[in-house]
Amino acid sequence: MLTIEDLHVNIGDKEVLKGINLQINDGETFILFGPNGSGKTSLLMSLMGFAGYEVTKGRILFKGRDITDAPMYERARLGIGMSFQRPPTIHGLRTRHLVRMCSRRGAVNPDLLAETVNMTEFLDRDINDGFSGGEIKRSELLQLMAQQPDLVLFDEPESGVDMENMQLVGRVARDVLDGNFDLSPDLSSDMSLKERKARTKTAGLIITHTGYILDYVNADRGQVLYQGHLCCEGRPRDILDHIRQHGYQECVRCMN
Amino acid sequence: MSKVDLKDFKFDGVRQEAISDLHELSSEDQDQLLMAGVVTDLSTRSASFLQMDQSSVHCQSRDENVEIMDIKDAMKKYDGLKEYMWTLIDPDKDEFTKSAHDNLHGGYFIRVKAGAKIKDPIQSCLMLKSEQVGQNVHNVIIIEEGAEAHIITGCSVAHGTKSGAHLGISEFFVNKNASLTFTMVHNWSDSVAVRPRSAGVVEEGGKFLSNYVLLKPVKDLQMYPSIELNGPDSVARFNSVVVATEGSLLDMGNRVVMNAPDTRCEIIARTISSGGTIINRGHIAAHHVPSKGHLECQGLILGGGRIWAIPELDGTVEGVELSHEASVGKIAQEEIEYLMARGLDEDEATSTIVRGFLNTDIMGLPERLKNEIDKQIEELQASDAM
Structure with a gap:
């Protein structure tokens, strides 16, 4: 699904990613750990193609295609979807309208989708206008459900979310990764989750500090990003336990 | 401020005949209205x-x-x-x-x-x-x-x-x-x-x-x-x-x-x-x-x-x-990128944001007038004027 080869990225004069190599396979969910400022968000932004994240070396392959220089909308149309941490308010743009625009694979029913994330009353409000942390997360998921990406980039799904909302966010994030919102006719509803997952092959790249999201999604692999380098690959649970006990000091040792 | 000189205009004797029904207006004038x-x-x-x-x-x-x-x-x-x-x-x-x-x-x-x-x-x-x-x-x-x-x-x-x-x-x-x-x-x-x-x-x-x-x-x-x-x-x-x-x-x-x-x-x-x-x-x-x-x-x-x-x-x-x-x-780059990440190209993103900026929902207008205004906004965007 996604292959990153020796990726170096600058913001201005500062190198924030220093040779990232990473492969995420079809249907796989990869967890990214790391202290603040280690480059995790920069990696997601670079994959999505934000202006200001300059690739100085290396390349990004998505579904076998080199997208290193592709404009953002092309990446989105190819199947990369991103949940924003702090999305902007767009005055006069109703959530309902944006949800419809997210869907390029055909018509979606915003009302039905909104019900599943408890966002019905937000459909006719301006997108992100006065939304709380949990509401932003649910709104981002709502858009991803409509977008049905093949690779989901999720920056800290638990930030700003209370415990009650965390359950909802976690469940829906899992459903998005499981392809449960793929409305294509060939996916009949009596198919088992496993079959669906095999068919839809949605992959995920999730940043987490707390690891709460691991209670909900079935994460296969994880790695720590530290000062622009990837290190310490392992099972996400093991990495999390290790960080809880030893902090990120281990990573420093490991890298040196 | 530029000056408007009233002497440039005819303020006397430009009368029009009464009409009994607005449908008597030419269809072009009806459209203007x-x-x-x-x-x-x-x-x-x-x-x-x-x-x-x-x-x-x-x-x-x-x-x-x-x-x-x-x-x-x-x-x-x-x-x-x-x-x-x-x-x-x-x-x-x-x-x-x-x-x-x-x-x-x-x-x-x-x-x-x-x-x-x-x-x-x-x-x-x-x-x-x-x-x-x-x-x-x-x-x-x-x-x-x-x-x-x-x-x-x-x-x-x-x-x-x-x-x-x-x-x-x-x-x-x-x-x-x-x-x-x-x-x-x-x-x-x-x-x-x-x-x-x-x-x-x-x-x-x-x-x-x-x-x-x-x-x-x-x-x-x-x-x-x-x-x-x-x-x-x-x-x-x-x-x-x-x-x-x-x-x-x-x-x-x-x-x-x-x-x-x-x-x-x-x-x-x-x-x-x-x-x-x-x-x-x-x-x-x-x-x-x-x-x-x-x-x-x-x-x-x-x-x-x-x-x-x-x-x-x-x-x-x-x-x-x-x-x-x-x-x-100007239009915030952040807003354009948000929409581009959803698959809209830059022009689509820009015009979506402008339409939102000019949105008249809050005015509570009759639907026909609102549609007319939305149409004019679309025409403006389609023309080179904006």
Whole structure:
């Protein structure tokens, strides 16, 4: 699904990613750990193609295609979807309208989708206008459900979310990764989750500090990003336990 | 500010014949009216008035609680309308008020009777049909105690008419517990000079809600409607959506003066310059407490032009709560990227954001007018003007 080869990225004069190599396979969910400022968000932004994240070396392959220089909308149309941490308010743009625009694979029913994330009353409000942390997360998921990406980039799904909302966010994030919102006719509803997952092959790249999201999604692999380098690959649970006990000091040792 | 020379226009002898049905207008003129929110099928309007050049040519009320007539007829009927006319605006204010005072051509008188809640909007239209015509009109709107109404007033040139001068005096009287929504849509052309002079008073518990839409070129427009909140618990709200294309000069704003306790007001103007000049004024004065006012002048410069925002707040007693937000800028890159991450290309993202900026949902317009405005916004975006 996604292959990153020796990726170096600058913001201005500062190198924030220093040779990232990473492969995420079809249907796989990869967890990214790391202290603040280690480059995790920069990696997601670079994959999505934000202006200001300059690739100085290396390349990004998505579904076998080199997208290193592709404009953002092309990446989105190819199947990369991103949940924003702090999305902007767009005055006069109703959530309902944006949800419809997210869907390029055909018509979606915003009302039905909104019900599943408890966002019905937000459909006719301006997108992100006065939304709380949990509401932003649910709104981002709502858009991803409509977008049905093949690779989901999720920056800290638990930030700003209370415990009650965390359950909802976690469940829906899992459903998005499981392809449960793929409305294509060939996916009949009596198919088992496993079959669906095999068919839809949605992959995920999730940043987490707390690891709460691991209670909900079935994460296969994880790695720590530290000062622009990837290190310490392992099972996400093991990495999390290790960080809880030893902090990120281990990573420093490991890298040196 | 450029000067409008009244000598360039014909202020005498440009009459038009009365018509019994708006369908008698040419289809092109009907379209022009529609662009200003005025419909020819009156089944969705409770009353209708049309002034063409220097004559009122059509006037009809379908609701016994709405009195509507040519201002000159109203002056005859109501002893010169002395209690109302020129009580809020000084005829010696400037050469335009003087012109309207000394050589009145017409205008409308609308009275909504006490307690009547008028469901369908009342429409009025002031149209320039002939070339170089100068139009002096005076409008008086009275909403009696406890009454409610929505007036849609469209100002337009006829199809093919290029130049003219429209001088319009409007005086609004919103009585105790009455409510007036006043929606004005301007559909001028690039050689028309426009000088409305408007003022209103709102009594205890009354509401004045103003909507203003200008998406078409105009040569030179200057207006600064002013509302006095004279009774406790009264409210004024202005919402404007304005685009200045190349060659347009707009000096516009809204003023609210809060002369009583428990008054509230909000002035929101969203403006786009795509080559034209906009002076976006706003003024809230509060002389009693509690009083609360908020002023917003939001401007986007897209493809040249100038926007000069001048928000003013004037509180003269302790305890007033006045605030303003003004901006002159461009579309935020962050917003464009947000939409691009959802698969919209840069042009689609930009036009989506501009459509949102010019969104008129808050105005509560009839669906047909809203669709017409949305259509005009789309046409603007499709053209090179923006």
